[in-house]
Each structure stands twice: as C-alpha cells, then as structure tokens.
Amino acid sequence: MLRLPRFSYLRPASVAEAVAMLADHGDRSSVIAGGTDLLPKMKRRQVQPTVLVGIAHLEALSHRETTASGAVEIGASRTLTSVLKDAELAHHQPGYAQAAGLVSSPALRNTGTVGGNLCVDTRCNYYDMSEEWRTASGSCLKTGGELCRLAPSSPRCWAISSSDTAPIAVALGATAVVAGPEGEREVPVASLYRDDGNAHLALGRGEILTRLRLPAPDGWRSSYVKLRRRSSMDFPLAGAAVALKIDRGVVEGCRLVLGAVASQPVELSDLVHGLVGQPLDEEAIEEVASGASRLAKPLDNADLSYVWRKRMVKEIVARAFRQAATSEVAAVP
C-alpha cells in the first residue's frame, strides 16, 4: 500500500495563526485543505513537507455570501460539491458552477475545495509519477533536477496548469483574497499565476488564498468547456472559458481564457478584442476559435497527443462561445 511520509499536522485557530505557522516553517511546510492534490503527491514523494498546516476547519474560510449586486464571495475551503449544489451561485455564475462540476469525480469534489482547485499544482506526465518511476526516468526541473524531461534543452518547466476553475475565474474577472504575513491583499485571480510549471503560483511565503470573489453578473454570460478523454475523473486536456456580454446580438464585452495549454491560464484578449461591437455569428465564432487553436501551445506531457489537443482547442472554444451565447443572463437580485 502506498503510504504517506511522516509529517506533523498543525491545526491553527485562525487564518492569522495559519499564516504565521507557514511563515515559521517555510519550505518544509505546506497548507492543506481537502488534500486531494497534496496527499497523492506526498504518497508519490513528489513533495515531502514535514509540516502540514490544516485550514479546512477554519470557519473564516468556509463562508459564502452574495452581495446585493449579485457578487458572490466564496470561502476557499468550501468544497467543490458545495459550489455545485449552490443554486443561487449556479444562477449568477453558471460558467463557474459548470467548471466546479467538471473537476475530477464526485468523491473528490466532496473533499476538494474552491481554493485548492484554483491553486492545484501543475501537472506533467513526467512529474506525476511515483518515486520509483521518477528514479528510473531521472529527476526533472520540478523535482530538483537539472533538466526538463519533456524538453531537455529548455531552461524552464513546462508542467501544465490543470485547474478547471481557474480559467473561468479569470474570464469572469474574479478576484482572490490572499492572507499573508503582511495582512490581507486582494488580487485579480489572473495575477495569481505565473507561466512557470515549477512555480506557478504568485504567492509569497506564508500566503494563503482565503476567498474567491466573483463579480456581479451585470449582464455577463459565461461558460466553461472541458476537453478530456472520459466523462469523469480526468484532468483537463484543454479548457475553454468564455465570459460574454451581448446586447441584441452584438458583443459588448468578451473574455476568453484557455486552460491546460500552458503553465498558467492563458487569456486571449487581443484575439477577442475584435469581436466587440460585432454580431456574434457562427463566422465570428469560427474565426476566434481557429485563432485560439493557433495560439494554444499544448505539449506532449498529458493524455492523448498534443497535436489533437491543439486542434481541439478550436472545437472547445467554439462550443464555449455557443454555450455562453445561449445561456441565461442572471437577473439582478
């Protein structure tokens, strides 16, 4: 049986204490909420923190509120299932709810959290392997080695951003509340990420994502389409998140974000800029979708071939646009 390495589990009484514990223990520590991402990685000895700082029990991280305008704030330790079952949220932000429902399997959604999925580690099929396999293969940049197994001449790690909720959160213009040694800061979700598979989160030592703020729908529609081999379980092979504001068939605003084609969610703002002020017909969708496929650069470190994944970006972007265009616009409460 695969077993966890030894560690001590700390139970802070507050977010501030959690932050302090993480700052104290530094690189030896890791924050843990649901643990669905961290614990398998620990069993495979990809990471071996000796101190785990548990935050799932903190009430401050499990609240959920809707403002009068329809903005929603979700505590980072709320489970993905709780998001799915949240009828009000599904009404205001269908794209986000959709994405949460497409993460992994039912049991993992019952444990996996809102914050955990936003922060989920990048993946690579040279990295997400057992210690024995990686010994046979040789270490990589993400496991302290000298070279990337996927692209040996590359100076950087190409592990893939594999969050389903990050692309849609970016597309919706969501913000993240981060607690750290210097207090709380609020940042656009987009700026949580860096294009480096080995250090994909722009969080400082001791910082914890505490809340996700989804803005009021304000006439925006949204959709997330996930590419994967099977109907459950699988991580995204590509994801397309679309936020769209249309008035009488004419685009007033549009954001398109791709997931799982780089080490961070990729927003294609230049590509969709031209849509604004234009009618959203099939031709326009086709053009944007083709453009997205051209820009997407998936690599050969996930399931199925990267050639097919790149080609399919066009399909999922088109599907996401069609879905968003026909989705309901949330009424202001």
Place this chain on the structure above:
Amino acid sequence: MSTSREWVGRRLGTVPGGGEDGDGAFQVVGKAMPRVDAVSKVTGATVYADDLSFPGTLHCVLLRSPLPHARIRCIDVQEAAGLPDVVAVLTGAAMPTRFGVSPSSEEEQALAADKVRYVGEPVAAVAARDEATAREACKMIQVDYELLEPVTSIDQALEVPMDEPIHAASKDGNVHRLASLEFGDVDEGFAASDHVREDVFFYEGSNHLAMEEHSATAIFSDGQLTVWSSTQSPHSVHRALSSVLGLPMRRVRVVATPHGGGFGGKVDPCSHEIVVAKLAMITGRPVKCTLTREEVFYNHRGRHPVLMWVRTGVTQDGRIRAMHFRTALDGGAHASLGAATTYYTGALQPATYDLPAYRFEGCRVFTNKAPCGPKRGHGTPQPRFALELHLDKLAEDLGMDPVELRRRNYVRPNSRTVNGLRITSCAIEKVTDEVLAASGFSRRERRDGHGQGFAVSAYLCGAGTPMYLNRMPHSEVSLKVDRGGVTVFCGATDIGQGSDTVLATLVAEELGLERGDVRLVTGDTGLTPVDLGSYSSRVTFMAGNAAIEAARKMRATLVAAAAEHSGSRPAEMTVAGGKIGPLSFEQAVAAAEERYGTLGSVGSYAPPPSISASKYRGSAVGPSPAFSYSAAVVDLDADRVSGEVRVNKVWIAHDIGRALNPVLVRGQVEGGVYMGLGEALMEAQAYRNGLLHHPSVLEYKTPLSSDMPEIEQLLVEQPDPEGPYGAKEVGQGPLLPVVPAVVSAIHDALGVWVDEVPVTPEKILRALDAHAKGSDPRTGPRSFPEIPYPPCEKVALPDAASATL
C-alpha cells in the same frame, strides 16, 4: 438492461435463494439467483488476501529494477539489513532455480540475479516489521548495474546481429517462438480464388487492471509451507513454490483467497508469492507482500501487442478458398504463457470460418518491457479484430453484404476444422440471427457520423491440453457427505466469475438440495483435489463435469441406501426438495452411513481425445471440448470534426449452451462487452523511453460508469452434449466481437478505417485527413516485418472419418 423486478426483501444471514425463471425441469439449474457468497460480498465480510493478518507478520517490499536492460554486477544489502526492524533481506542468489507457468517457459527467477530485463523486474526483497520500514530499507540496497542496450520494439527485436540478446538462449535476434503451419494446400487455394486481399493490423497491449492489487502471505511452520494468495491458479503456484524452494509438493499448501479480479493477470506464479515463502522459511514468521498498483503494471502478464498480416482468397460468390495469417507478438521480457499465446493468435480462425486451406505463421519476440501473458481471450482478441475487419473489407471489395459473406463461410456444428479441431454444438447462425434482429443492423439508419458494426467470434470452453504435459484429470472433485452435511472439495478458484456458485448449483441439483445446503472448500491445494486453475474459460465445463460425476455417484449411494431402508426399488426414488424417496435427505444419509460406513465420492474431468484430430507442433493449442460463439452489433456516433466516439448501444448474443444461472451469465457477458469497449477505445499498456507511460488507475484509461452504453444481451440456449447440463463458457467469448464491431461501426459512420486499437480521436482524424487528401482513408500499420519463419510444417488434413466425427 433495465429491470422490472419488484422489490423482494431478504434478511441478513438467510441463504439467498428462491430464484425465478429457469427451466421447470430443474430445481436450481437455470434459475436466476444471487451468487452463493453474495451476502459476504455486499457486507464487506469477504476476506481477501490483503485483509488477512496473522500475529507477528513481517511485511515485504520488493526492490525493482529502474533499468530496462542491465547486467547485475553486484548487490550490496548491508546497509539495508542493518536498518532497525529489518529482519531479512533477500536477493536472487538465494533462489537460483528458474520457474515459469509452463515447463517450456521456465526462465524466470523470483529475484533477478544475473541481469534485469525490464523496468520493474524484482531484484531484492526486504522483510521488516512494517511496510514503511521495508520500503525505506529497499532504497538503501545498492545495485551495481552494467547498462545494456534495451530492445523496445518488434522491429528492433528482429534485428540481427544484436549487442546482447535479452535471453542468452534465444536465436535469431530476440525471437522467443516461431510457428509455421500449413493445413491444406494454400497456394492452390489462392490460385483458385477470384479475388485476393491483404491487410495489416495492430492491436495494442493492455493490462487487466483487476481492482485488487496482488497480495500473498506465507507461513512456514512445522516443516510445512502455506501460502495464501490472490491467484487464479493455486496449482501453478504450488508447482513453482515446490520447484524453486526445493520442497516436495506434499510440504507446500497454496490457498487461493477470495479474489478481487483476475482476467488472466493472476495465472502466472509471481515473484512476490515465491519471495514471501522464502522469507517465511528464513525468518520463521508470517510474511506478507501486497503489490502497489504500479507494481501490478510491472508484473503485468497482460494482453500482447500484436502486429498482424492477413491474406485471403475468395471466390466471386464469397467462399473463402485460402487464408494466410501472420502474427508478430511483442512478448515483453519473459516467456509467461507466450508460447501458447503465439499459437492462439492462429488457432481459432478455422473454428469460426470454414477454411479449406490455412497457413499460419506466428512469431513472439522478447523486448525489454513488462512481460505479457494471458488476458481475457488469451491471444484471440487480436486476430479476431484483424480477421473480422479483413472480412468487412473483402465484402466491400466483392460488393457483398458483410454478414452474408460471413454466413457463407461459417463453420458447421459437428464438423472438423482444417487444423483438426472438433466442433460440436455451434450456434453461430443463431447468435447472428438474434443480434441482427434485435439491433436492426440491416435496416440501420444511414447518416454521416452514425454507424453500426457487426462481428462474430468463437472461444474455447477450456484448453484441451494442460499447461504441462500429463495425462491426469484437468479437474477433480471429491464430495463428503455425512450427518454433518455435504461438502464439495475442488481445486477450482472463484475469481469473481462465480465458479463456487456453479459447483454448489450442480451438486445441489444432483442431490435434490438447495445451494445453501452445500458447503464449499475450493482452491486450496492442501485440502482440495487438483484443478488447474481459472483460465481459458475452463471451470464451468471441467470442474462442473467433475462435480456432476462425484454427485451422481453419491446420489446413487444415497438412493440405494434409502431404497433398502424403505423397502422400495431405487428406480422409484425421486431425489428432490431435500428428500430421497420417502426419506428426508438426513435420514437417507444416516441410512447410507449405517449401510456403507464413511461416505465419499469423487469425480474428475479430462477432455476426450477426439477433440483433436491432428498432431503437429502447437496442436496442443486450440482443441477444446466445446466452442462458444458470440455476435455483436455496436451502435455509435463518431464526430467527423473532433474524432470523438460515443457508443450508444451494444447488442451481444452469446451461445451459452445453457445458462446455469442467468444472473452470473449476464455479469460475464456485460463485463466482457465492457472490457472489449475499453480495449477498442482506450486501454493501452504503452511505453515511452522504455518506461511505462500510464502506470496508474487515473492515466491507464478505462471506461467509467458514465462512459458506458446500454447493453442488450441475448442468450442462445442450445445445450452442448458434453457441457454440464449443456452449459458452455461465457467468461471470455463475449469480449471478442466487440472490438472489431466498434471499428467497423466507425467505418460505417465516417467511411474510414482505423486498423489499429485502441482507436483514439487522433487516429480517426488522421484517417479523415488522409481521405480528404485523396490518399488511403485509413490509419494503421503500413507493413509487416520480414520474419525468419521456418518452412511450414505441412499438416495432413484430418481423415474423412474424423472429419465427420
């Protein structure tokens, strides 16, 4: 299949029973009832191998090779042995005797001593107080390796000369086995054909992915070794342990624990089974080893990747005149049952289609990958896939309906094939009729992106020859009856297919009892007479017939005693409903004990010699006491833009002979369909840079509940003259036609061929792209390698007498 059954409540602990359906002539045979161990399974009470614990158990972890091909210069275990709580460290030097599942394959060592031949090959073992310590100690073992060039493909394996062969004994590069057989005059057949077609196909290897990871525990005490293991063949493990450990068979007992899935992956004796036994002998303590999922992928013994070339000559009216079939199997690093697998890739083509002339050339090579072995369908899904698609293409060439082309060539009941196989009961026509009628295949809706595919298949009801040459029974049963009850002893191993239920059903039927009245002791080489194991769909047919023989003898004894006791004639006695004539079963048993003393009866089964009419190299593979036939239609949507496939429904008709218990039969049929869909669309034991690409449940893709279509099963019950109550196999046959039917349906939907499984969306798009560019609208292998097959052994056709049976 939906159910309209009303809810029936039952109480915990009561014997499941009170089934329905079935043939009125029988009391329990043919009735839909829960398996006899159902309560234990649904309450978590069943004790599987890893659930066992004995006081003082040590935990064993195997150190595995990180290299695909290397010589072992030396192994330093000193540091590991010195770690606190480590009790013993073992290397291959302690167990030099080589073993294998069959005598022709005895080249494996429990722990590699001279060289390692694949990543994951066990090289050392640690027994420690707990698993974590054993694992830590493994990391401290220093192995000095000398790197050797790895061989990773069939082509590379065929290269001569080579730096260093994987096995010193192999000739012609890394060739493990060559087969060259000719039945009838193939050249003449091609000359007489109006049309000849050649195709090349590839079928990727796959793992069984049984949910239970292999586990074994050994105890050595008082000069006796006992090993509990999740094995499909305790008899094979028994033989291997005796041989490697130098213990007489009588000092070794192997107990097959309740089993969390086999599918062929637990037929071979495994390293960990031998290692725990050796460590138990060294330490005097119980030693347990449970593999991790990744280790199961290394242990493998799964489906062989097979490249195939087939050439067939037909007349204008669709009659096959000659077929030439070539296969090249990527065997991985060890022999396993691979010699048999090689012959199986050629043996059953004539058991489905009446081939007047047939040439088969097979080749298995060694490569530096995890060893392949038997997986559900053992060596026959690959040629089935190739043959069925090849016939579809021939039909297209001839402008003939693909079903009609097949029908014109179907084997007939009670016939003898060109390679000497005896065909008795054969419902191939009927399964075709049934599946066509239910699916509406001939009237299917024709639109782009939607398609249906049809295929048929044949499979064995047990290998006609044992894994090692002998003339003893293949299955033996003894029956103990006394005032304490009825106990069946049989070496057969229930791997989830329900063989215990079959034995209980047959004995209950013969003795007029309920199934719950029959106690079962199975799969225990210390207590039960020999059965060769759960493989080749042999258990119902062979152990079933042995059980019937034993039960009928017992029944005669009880009837005689009851008749004498009650002053009636034996012929007047009915045996049913817990009564023997006027006496209750218990009274009859008491009368018999008074009259005869200790009551016991035995039965055994060996297939009749007539199942094979020809003797040639490889003739041990193929003959079977009966063949089952299956036909499938797959309905699917295939997306021209994305290449994605969605299977809507599968109709499967199966020639079961008689369904001894429709609940169990249904489970085997649907499970086979599922596994066939998995292999058609997803499953692949694939490698990258000599390393397994997908050694996890997440990345080794198999269909999930939400990926599965509805399945409609159609059971054809035409009792076999020699099967137990007419029953035939169901564990493997229904998988076979599904794989080609999927690919055929994709062709029906999109007009392109994907001549290689698994079919991924990308392969479909490649074929569509080729089509759009005006080239050959297919994806698949382009050529078949040059292989140094020896001259064909020309096998005389069965003589006229045996041909007519």
Place this chain on the structure above:
Amino acid sequence: MLRLRVNGETYETLTESNETLLEILRERLGLTGTKHGCELGECGACTVLLDGTPVLACLVLPDQIDDAEVTTVEGLADGSVLHPLQEAFMALGASQCGYCTAGMLLSAKALLDEQPDPTREEIRAALAGNVCRCTGYASIVDAVALAAKAPKGAR
C-alpha cells in the same frame, strides 16, 4: 489517541499523523471491508461516508475527520437486516469479484439519501469515480435503480 465514530460505535486508537483513514480502518480497527486499489484517489475502492458524504479514505487524514461519523460497508446493514442496496446488488449480480462493491454501495447510498428517485444518468454520474472491472457497470446501475424502489422505511 484518536477518537473516532465508525458505524455508530466509538473507537479509540493510537495513530500516526501520516496514517490515512484507510489505514486506520483496515489496520487499526480491523474493518477490512473497505478496500484499496490505488491509494491515490483514483479508483474509488476505499469510498466511505463522512457524515453521509462519500469521500476517499485513502486521502483523509485523522486530523481532518473531527467529529464526523464514518460509515463503512460494515455499517450499511441495520443489524441483521440488509440495506436495500445490498439486497439489490445480490439479486442482480452487481457484485462479482466484490472488490469495488464497498465503495460502490457507499457512493450509491449517498446518492439515494439525497435523491431517492434518481435517473439512470444520475446513477451513472454518481458512480463515475468508482472503477469496476467485472460488471461493465450495467448490473450496478440496475441494482441502484432497483434499490430506489425499495419501501422508504427500508433505507
């Protein structure tokens, strides 16, 4: 010392912080009905209920359990009376080798507790994280649908 409520009984047991609920159930409490097929959250064999919600025991730490009630397959029957799901699994052959059965039953129980009359699609979706290699899922989906027809008092 960990205090744990399992199937209505209170256990006190020594544990290490790095033992998962799977190891605690099987190795500390002797409740071996909960199985394991990967230990990485990929197969569903170790599914148990925490306060009625399916979770994977191989990924649950003792410190994450708090006061939650754990339900395992051993706790599914009500004394000597089987849960309707267990009876339906028996009747329709939804348990073959039986290794995925515990996880399947508990995922299905959570579904029926929340959605007493699920569609076949809902059943398939609820079981999508539980891998079975024997049945092709057909008899399992049927069994859950059959159990849903049981008198409501029976579950």
